[in-house]
Amino acid sequence: xxxxxxxxxxxxxxxxxxxxxxxxxxxxxxxxxxxxxxxxxxxxxxxxxxxxxxxxxxxxxxxxxxxxxxxxxxxxxxxxxxxxxxxxxxxxxxxxxxxxxxxxxxxxxxxxxxxxxxxxxxxxxxxxxxxxxxxxxxxxxxxxxxxxxxxxxxxxxxxxxxxxxxxxxxxxxxxxxxxxxxxxxxxxxxxxxxxxxxxxxxxxxxxxxxxxxxxxxxxxxxxxxxxxxxxxxxxxxxxxxxxxxxxxxxxxxxxxxxxxxxxxxxxxxxxxxxxxxxxxxxxxxxxxxxxxxxxxxxxxxxxxxxxxxxxxxxxxxxxxxxxxxxxxxxxxxxxxxxxxxxxxxxxxxxxxxxxxxxxxxxxxxxxxxxxxxxxxxxxxxxxxxxxxxxxxxxxxxxxxxxxxxxxxxxxxxxxxxxxxxxxxxxxxxxxxxxxxxxxxxxxxxxxxxxxxxxxxxxxxxxxxxxxxxxxxxxxxxxxxxxxxxxxxxxxxxxxxxxxxxxxxxxxxxxxxxxxxxxxxxxxxxxxxxxxxxxxxxxxxxxxxxxxxxxxxxxxxxxxxxxxxxxxxxxxxxxxxx
Numbered sequence: 001x002x003x004x005x006x007x008x009x010x011x012x013x014x015x016x017x018x019x020x021x022x023x024x025x026x027x028x029x030x031x032x033x034x035x036x037x038x039x040x041x042x043x044x045x046x047x048x049x050x051x052x053x054x055x056x057x058x059x060x061x062x063x064x065x066x067x068x069x070x071x072x073x074x075x076x077x078x079x080x081x082x083x084x085x086x087x088x089x090x091x092x093x094x095x096x097x098x099x100x101x102x103x104x105x106x107x108x109x110x111x112x113x114x115x116x117x118x119x120x121x122x123x124x125x126x127x128x129x130x131x132x133x134x135x136x137x138x139x140x141x142x143x144x145x146x147x148x149x150x151x152x153x154x155x156x157x158x159x160x161x162x163x164x165x166x167x168x169x170x171x172x173x174x175x176x177x178x179x180x181x182x183x184x185x186x187x188x189x190x191x192x193x194x195x196x197x198x199x200x201x202x203x204x205x206x207x208x209x210x211x212x213x214x215x216x217x218x219x220x221x222x223x224x225x226x227x228x229x230x231x232x233x234x235x236x237x238x239x240x241x242x243x244x245x246x247x248x249x250x251x252x253x254x255x256x257x258x259x260x261x262x263x264x265x266x267x268x269x270x271x272x273x274x275x276x277x278x279x280x281x282x283x284x285x286x287x288x289x290x291x292x293x294x295x296x297x298x299x300x301x302x303x304x305x306x307x308x309x310x311x312x313x314x315x316x317x318x319x320x321x322x323x324x325x326x327x328x329x330x331x332x333x334x335x336x337x338x339x340x341x342x343x344x345x346x347x348x349x350x351x352x353x354x355x356x357x358x359x360x361x362x363x364x365x366x367x368x369x370x371x372x373x374x375x376x377x378x379x380x381x382x383x384x385x386x387x388x389x390x391x392x393x394x395x396x397x398x399x400x401x402x403x404x405x406x407x408x409x410x411x412x413x414x415x416x417x418x419x420x421x422x423x424x425x426x427x428x429x430x431x432x433x434x435x436x437x438x439x440x441x442x443x444x445x446x447x448x449x450x451x452x453x454x455x456x457x458x459x460x461x462x463x464x465x466x467x468x469x470x471x472x473x474x475x476x477x478x479x480x481x482x483x484x485x486x487x488x489x490x491x492x493x494x495x496x497x498x499x500x501x502x503x504x505x506x507x508x509x510x511x512x513x514x515x516x517x518x519x520x521x522x523x524x525x526x527x528x529x530x531x532x533x534x535x536x537x538x539x540x541x542x543x544x545x546x547x548x549x550x551x552x553x554x555x556x557x558x559x560x561x562x563x564x565x566x567x568x569x570x571x572x573x574x575x576x577x
Contacts, residue, residue: 008037009331012292012345016047017064028330028348035066036421037349042342043085043141043191048092048102052421054079056092056123058102069102069123079359086141086191087343091148092123097135097565099126099148128176135565142189142196142209148177151565152572155184155198165194167208167227181206181227188241191343192293195243198227199235206230213246214273215261221273233258233275242291242341244309249296250275255285257298265294267308269321280323281306290339290346294319297346299339303331310344336438350424350440358444358531360558361417361491365410370487370505375401378409380416381487383459387447388416389434400433419444445531451485452529462486463509464525466518480518481509482525492528494556514554520547524555533566541574 010018011028018031035051042048042059049057049066056069069092071078078094085091089103100123129136129148134156138149145159145166156177157166164171167180181198189196195209195216206227207216214221217230233250240251247261258275259266267278281298284306289298295309305326310319331337336351364371364381371379375398382394389397401409411423412430421427421440431439451459460483489496499510512521523544527533533548535541545567551557552564570576 009348015061016059041340048083084141087143091139140187140189147187151568155180163210165209190243193243205235213262215248217260217275251289288339290341449530
């Protein structure tokens with residue numbers, strides 16, 4: 001098996017037998033996967049993985065095999081963007097806003113979702129959310145709870161509720177998601193905790209669930225029947241919150257760690273009911289933090305690791321009630337890492353892999369439509385290569401790439417055209433030659449938008465003519481023109497693909513008969529480049545949302561398009577029915 005720089009690092013109790021010849025309880029170990037990993041997390045008996053091509057896998061503590069999760073046939077085109085895992089079961093979220101349950105109903109005899117699933121290798125879509133037309137943008141799992149935030153910022157939750165884990169006044173278990181709060185930004189929980197937190201868009205932080213150890217940071221350790229505001233910490237400063245069994249930890253956006261809870265897990269060496277800084281870490285800047293059942297690990301800007309809590313989980317011989325340094329010399333210093341968890345393990349993996357994925361343009365590599373340059377028998381698009389490779393002229397690009405085989409170039413161009421990482425080492429090697437560091441952070445969409453912002457008329461090769469509905473068809477200039485790139489329209493719209501397949505490739509104009517306003521078409525074209533909808537003070541939000549909602553079908557946008565979900569957010573933002 002080829003060893004790549006994307007190999008993840010981990011330490012703790014090796015429940016999944018990831019690298020049999022290494023002892024991660026004594027030192028950080030490496031594990032090599034055949035797939036490049038975007039994210040990983042686990043619970044008591046299994047670990048979930050999303051690869052950089054959006055596929056979902058799992059490893060169990062019994063089989064130690066990496067198995068791809070199966071889906072019902074109607075969901076086979078779904079790709080996953082995030083995962084979360086509770087004590088026994090987990091959730092996976094797709095780019096289209098669907099949530100899948102991973103687990104079986106006979107695990108610990110729990111049926112908090114009433115998902116009918118007896119197949120251990122199958123991920124089941126939570127149909128209740130689809131039936132209610134609720135699309136989700138954020139998920140989190142507690143020990144036996146599941147949380148979801150919709151595109152209109154409503155927090156839902158379900159599962160066990162004997163200790164008011166769902167933040168509502170009644171403490172009966174809830175099999176189906178129920179509404180907890182509105183105007184919610186993020187929700188935080190952990191695989192072994194029976195308490196959780198959420199932040200709101202107006203800058204508040206709330207805690208809910210068991211508070212017998214004072215782990216909610218609300219100033220006492222009495223039980224609470226509903227979500228209660230956490231004072232002293234502003235939600236807009238919160239980057240991440242993690243929890244052990246009886247303590248909580250906040251990582252702020254400026255890299256500071258605050259803690260509250262019991263003396264043996266909080267890192268403070270004493271019990272506290274309010275979030276306070278950990279004295280030993282006051283002068284340290286952290287980039288990420290994670291937790292398991294009884295341990296916490298945080299990583300600094302220089303890739304140093306600090307931990308406290310359980311011994312086996314920290315490569316230590318005893319439990320530490322205050323932070324200690326973990327030997328992390330194995331970690332490369334020229335990379336940035338993020339942390340993840342299972343119940344008794346800590347995972348360390350390169351940060352941000354595949355976060356800028358956009359697969360729409362891969363069709364151009366497959367059928368070579370509008371390609372205008374060839375390197376080692378691979379047809380490419382000159383402007384796209386130049387904008388992705390730091391504006392290097394195509395001749396310079398060719399001089400560097402000519403030394404690579406056709407198969408290696410196809411892997412590299414897959415990243416150029418989509419952000420997809422199929423061979424980390426190869427892509428990193430080539431990008432270094434173009435002085436591109438941390439290539440996995442280089443946004444495909446940002447580079448593409450730079451083409452749109454370039455006002456040089458030679459940059460564009462097509463004009464879209466928008467007819468004036470009031471003046472009839474194109475008589476004496478009764479139309480507006482928008483400059484675009486043919487390959488962009490071809491990649492983003494089925495309508496334009498059909499149009500371009502019928503007309504001469506050298507044609508430099510097409511007609512748009514959609515009867516949309518010029519303003520709405522311009523916003524849509526800008527979305528094709530930027531993947532964003534930005535309204536100005538002169539735009540009528542209701543008209544734009546109405547016209548773009550129709551445009552999804554009229555222009556035959558790809559199923560991967562995020563436009564429908566962006567429009568849902570705009571409807572919520574501007575109170576549009």
